[in-house]
Amino acid sequence: MTKANLFYAQSGGVTSVINSSACGVIETARKHKDKIGKVYAGLNGIVGALNEELVDTNKETTSAIASLRSTPAGAFGSCRYKLKTYQENKREYERLMEVFQAHNIRYFLYNGGGDSQDTANKIAQLSLEKGFPINCIGIPKTVDNDLPVTDNCPGFGSVAKYVAVSIREAGLDVASMCESSTKVFVMEVMGRHAGWIAGAAGLATEQEGDAPHIILFPEIAFNREKFLKKVKSCVKKYGYCAIVVSEGAQNEDGSFLADAGGVDAFGHVQLGGVAPFVANMIKDELGYKYHWAVADYLQRSARHIASATDVDQAYAVGKAAVEFSLAGKTAVMPTIVRGSGKKYSWKIGEANLSDVANVEKMMPRKYISRDGFHITDEAREYFSPLIQGEDYPKFRNGIPQYARLKKQLEKKKLKKWKAS
Amino acid sequence: MTKANLFYAQSGGVTSVINSSACGVIETARKHKDKIGKVYAGLNGIVGALNEELVDTNKETTSAIASLRSTPAGAFGSCRYKLKTYQENKREYERLMEVFQAHNIRYFLYNGGGDSQDTANKIAQLSLEKGFPINCIGIPKTVDNDLPVTDNCPGFGSVAKYVAVSIREAGLDVASMCESSTKVFVMEVMGRHAGWIAGAAGLATEQEGDAPHIILFPEIAFNREKFLKKVKSCVKKYGYCAIVVSEGAQNEDGSFLADAGGVDAFGHVQLGGVAPFVANMIKDELGYKYHWAVADYLQRSARHIASATDVDQAYAVGKAAVEFSLAGKTAVMPTIVRGSGKKYSWKIGEANLSDVANVEKMMPRKYISRDGFHITDEAREYFSPLIQGEDYPKFRNGIPQYARLKKQLEKKKLKKWKAS
Numbered sequence: 001m002t003k004a005n006l007f008y009a010q011s012g013g014v015t016s017v018i019n020s021s022a023c024g025v026i027e028t029a030r031k032h033k034d035k036i037g038k039v040y041a042g043l044n045g046i047v048g049a050l051n052e053e054l055v056d057t058n059k060e061t062t063s064a065i066a067s068l069r070s071t072p073a074g075a076f077g078s079c080r081y082k083l084k085t086y087q088e089n090k091r092e093y094e095r096l097m098e099v100f101q102a103h104n105i106r107y108f109l110y111n112g113g114g115d116s117q118d119t120a121n122k123i124a125q126l127s128l129e130k131g132f133p134i135n136c137i138g139i140p141k142t143v144d145n146d147l148p149v150t151d152n153c154p155g156f157g158s159v160a161k162y163v164a165v166s167i168r169e170a171g172l173d174v175a176s177m178c179e180s181s182t183k184v185f186v187m188e189v190m191g192r193h194a195g196w197i198a199g200a201a202g203l204a205t206e207q208e209g210d211a212p213h214i215i216l217f218p219e220i221a222f223n224r225e226k227f228l229k230k231v232k233s234c235v236k237k238y239g240y241c242a243i244v245v246s247e248g249a250q251n252e253d254g255s256f257l258a259d260a261g262g263v264d265a266f267g268h269v270q271l272g273g274v275a276p277f278v279a280n281m282i283k284d285e286l287g288y289k290y291h292w293a294v295a296d297y298l299q300r301s302a303r304h305i306a307s308a309t310d311v312d313q314a315y316a317v318g319k320a321a322v323e324f325s326l327a328g329k330t331a332v333m334p335t336i337v338r339g340s341g342k343k344y345s346w347k348i349g350e351a352n353l354s355d356v357a358n359v360e361k362m363m364p365r366k367y368i369s370r371d372g373f374h375i376t377d378e379a380r381e382y383f384s385p386l387i388q389g390e391d392y393p394k395f396r397n398g399i400p401q402y403a404r405l406k407k408q409l410e411k412k413k414l415k416k417w418k419a420s
Numbered sequence: 421m422t423k424a425n426l427f428y429a430q431s432g433g434v435t436s437v438i439n440s441s442a443c444g445v446i447e448t449a450r451k452h453k454d455k456i457g458k459v460y461a462g463l464n465g466i467v468g469a470l471n472e473e474l475v476d477t478n479k480e481t482t483s484a485i486a487s488l489r490s491t492p493a494g495a496f497g498s499c500r501y502k503l504k505t506y507q508e509n510k511r512e513y514e515r516l517m518e519v520f521q522a523h524n525i526r527y528f529l530y531n532g533g534g535d536s537q538d539t540a541n542k543i544a545q546l547s548l549e550k551g552f553p554i555n556c557i558g559i560p561k562t563v564d565n566d567l568p569v570t571d572n573c574p575g576f577g578s579v580a581k582y583v584a585v586s587i588r589e590a591g592l593d594v595a596s597m598c599e600s601s602t603k604v605f606v607m608e609v610m611g612r613h614a615g616w617i618a619g620a621a622g623l624a625t626e627q628e629g630d631a632p633h634i635i636l637f638p639e640i641a642f643n644r645e646k647f648l649k650k651v652k653s654c655v656k657k658y659g660y661c662a663i664v665v666s667e668g669a670q671n672e673d674g675s676f677l678a679d680a681g682g683v684d685a686f687g688h689v690q691l692g693g694v695a696p697f698v699a700n701m702i703k704d705e706l707g708y709k710y711h712w713a714v715a716d717y718l719q720r721s722a723r724h725i726a727s728a729t730d731v732d733q734a735y736a737v738g739k740a741a742v743e744f745s746l747a748g749k750t751a752v753m754p755t756i757v758r759g760s761g762k763k764y765s766w767k768i769g770e771a772n773l774s775d776v777a778n779v780e781k782m783m784p785r786k787y788i789s790r791d792g793f794h795i796t797d798e799a800r801e802y803f804s805p806l807i808q809g810e811d812y813p814k815f816r817n818g819i820p821q822y823a824r825l826k827k828q829l830e831k832k833k834l835k836k837w838k839a840s
Contacts, residue, residue, distance in 0.1 A: 010596070013597070014593055014596050014597060016589070044599040044600065045600075047599065047600065071592070072589050072592055072593065073589070073592035073593040073595065073596040074596030074597070075596070076596075077595075077596050077597075077599055078596050078597055079597070079599055079600040079601070080597070080600050080601045081600055161818055161819075164818070164819055165724055165819060165820060166718050166722075168819060168820065168822070169436070169492050169493070169717075169718065169721035169722055169723060169724065169820075170716075170717040170718050170721050172491070172492055172493035172721060172822060173434055173492065173493040173717045173720065173721040174717065175493065175497075176430070176434050176493040176494030176495070176496075176497050176498050177433070177434060177494070177497075177498055177499070177500070179464040179467065179497055179499055180464065180465075180467065180499040180500050180501055181499070181500045185717060187718075203817075203818070203819060204819060206817075206819070207824075273696060275714075276693060291716050291717055292714070292716060293714055293715060293716035293717060293718050294695075294712070294713055294714045295713060295715070295718065296590075296711050296712060296713035297589075297590040297593045297594065297605060297711055297713060298586050298589065298590050298607075298713050298715065298718075300593065301589035301590050301592060301593040302586075302589055303589060304585050304589065304725055305724055305725065307818060384817055384818065387817075387818035387819070388817065388818045389818065390812070390815055392810070392812070395810055397623075397626075397804055397807075397808065398581055398584070398623070398727065398804065398807035398808045398809065399581075399584055399585060399588060399623060399624060399626070399807070400585060400588065400589075402588070402592060404627075
C-alpha cells in the first residue's frame, strides 16, 4: 500500500481522557511516516469530514500533541451527530467517501460510543463496495461504560474515580456538621440508562458507616417508602445520610424520578435535577435539613483527578487503532481485556464492529446489593482496578495547563457541503 | 504557670483545610509537654465543651494526627451554634468556665469565622473577671474569606482553586460540544454575602475566550437585559458561554436571584438552585441548550485539589495559636500578612479579637471589571497566590485515605448539661 492519510474524529459526549486516545493515535501514526502521511482530525467530529474541515495535526508540535494525554474534553471538537442508514441518507455517506478520496484518506479512526461504532462499521462496508477501501477502526469511549465485548470503556474509570472521591469528601463534610446542621446530602451523577457511574461511587464505602449510605440506580425501581425508611435508619445509625442518585433513577413505570409529580419546575424533559427532587422529598417526609449537588459536566471533565489506569487504557486503544489499521484490519475496535489472575491486569483485544454497534451493556443485577441500595463485593472487584492510580496534569499558577492547539485546517478541495 | 490543658474546637461550616489547622495545633502542643498537658478537642465544636464531651487527642497516634493535615472537613465535628451574649445566656458561659476549670483547661483555641472569634473574645474577658484566666486564641477559618485584618482566610484558597479548576475543565467540555449541542453552562458556587469564591473562578480565564465568560457576583445587582445580551455575544464570539454564578447573586432590591418570580419550586428559603434558574432564563429567552452544575459541599471538601499555600497557612495559624497562648497572649488571632514584594510572600501576624469579631470583609468593587461580569487584574494579583501549589493526599485503592480517629472521650466530672 502506498502512503495514505489518516482521519481521526471524536464523537458524542466527551470524557476527561478521550484526548489521551487522540494522543495515542497521533503519536503512533507519527512513528509510521513511511505508511501514514498526514493525520487529519475532524473539526467537531464527523461533521468536520462532511464540511471538509480537516485539522492538519502535522502542524501541531510534538509537545502540543504530548499534552493531549493530560487534557480533558475533545481537543478537536466533538459532536452529537448520528449518521442515518445508507438507505436513508445516501448523500452523507457519499460525501464522506468523496472527502476521503479527495484527501487520500485510507484510514478512518472513529472515537466514540455505540452509535459511532455503528457508523464506522457502515463506512467500512461502503468503502469496500465503492472500490475505495478504507480501514475503519473504532476507538471505544464513553463515561457510560455501556459498550459490549470490552471489559470497560475508556472514560469511565475517571468519572468513577471522581464520583467516589467526591462523595467520600462531601460525606466527611456532612459527618462533621450533622449534629447541629445538615443531615442529608444528595449527589446526582450521570448515567441515563445504567448505574455504572452511580455504582462506582460505592467504592467510597470502605468501612461500615462510610458514605455513600444509599445509591439509587436506574436498574432498581424507586420505592419511596423503602427509601425513606432507609434514610431514616441511616440518620439514626450514623447521624447523617449521604446519597448518590443516578440521573436515570426511575419509578416502577419507567418514568424518570424527577419527572414525576410535576416537580420539575421548568417543565423540561432535559434530565438533571433529580438531586433536589430527592432532597426535597426527604425534607417533606422526614424534616431533615439537606444539601444537594449536581456535578454534571464537572464529573466527566475532571482531568485533575483522572484514573491513571483509565488514561493508560485510553492511550492504548488509540495506539492499537493505528496498529490495527496498518495491519490492514477494518471494521474492528480495540477492546480492554481483563486478565484472569487475582492481581488486575489488562491487555488489548479486538472486537468486530458488528458485535459492538448499537448494543448497550447494562450493569448486572449481581453488582447491586440485595436491598437495591448499594453495591456488592463482586461489583467492587470489577470497579476497583479501574480507578487505580493518579495521573495529575501539569499546573501553572495553580491551574492545570491543558493543550492549546493551532487547529489549522487543510485547504479545501471540494464544493461546500449542504446538509439536506 | 504550671502545666495546664488545652481545648481546641472547630466551628461553623467546615473547609478542606481546617484539619490542617488542627494538626498544627496538636503537633505544636505535643512539642511543649512541659507546659501543655492534654490537648482536648470539642466533640462537635463548642457544644462538646458544654456537654463535657472532650476528645482526648493524646490518645491518637502521631501518624493519625499527621494525617489530619491532608484530611478535609472537621475531624472532631463542628457545629452551627452561636453563643448568645453573656447577659442573654449567663448559664452557657458559666458552664463553659465550669468545664474548663474541672479539666484544668487554661488554653482555649477556637477555629472558626467571625462569630467564633466573637465567642473566643467574650470567654477571654469573662475568664479574667472570674479569676480563672484562660488564654483564648482565635484561629481563622472560612471559605467565605470575609474575616477582616487577615489578608485571606485559611479555607478560601482551596475552594478558590477548586472552582477555577472546575470551570476550566467544564469549559473545555462545553467548548468541544458547542457546535452541535450544549451552548451554555452555568456553575453555581458558594458565597452568600460576598463574591470572593465566584471571583476566584475568574482565574481560569488566562486568554481571551477562556471560560468563565461571565461571573455573577452578589455585589453587582443582576440586570437581566444586560446579562442576556452578554450571553448572546459570548455564544456568537466563542461558540459557547460558561457562566459562574454565586449562590448569593441578587436582584436590584436585594432579593436572591433564585427566589424571584416564584421559581424556587420547593418554596424553601435555603439557597441553592440559582444555576438552574439562570440556565432556564437563558433557555427561555435565547433558546440555547444548557447544562448546569451545583458543586455545593463538593467545593469546600475537595481536599484532593487543595491549594498547597492554603494547607500551609492553615497549619501555620494553628501552630501560631499554640505559640501565642504559650506566650501568655489572649483575645488575639493569628493572621496572614502578605509581603509587599513583587513575589508573593506571607508571614503570621496578630489581630485583636475585638477588631475581628463580627466584621465582614467584602470584596472591593475594584476587583470587579467595569461591566460587572468578570474580575480585574488587581483581583488576579490578589487571588492568584492563594491557589498556588498542589498538596495531594495519599491514595489507596484509587481513593484518598483520610484520617480515621479514635475520638476517645475524657471521663466526665460534672453533671449532665441541659440546654435551656
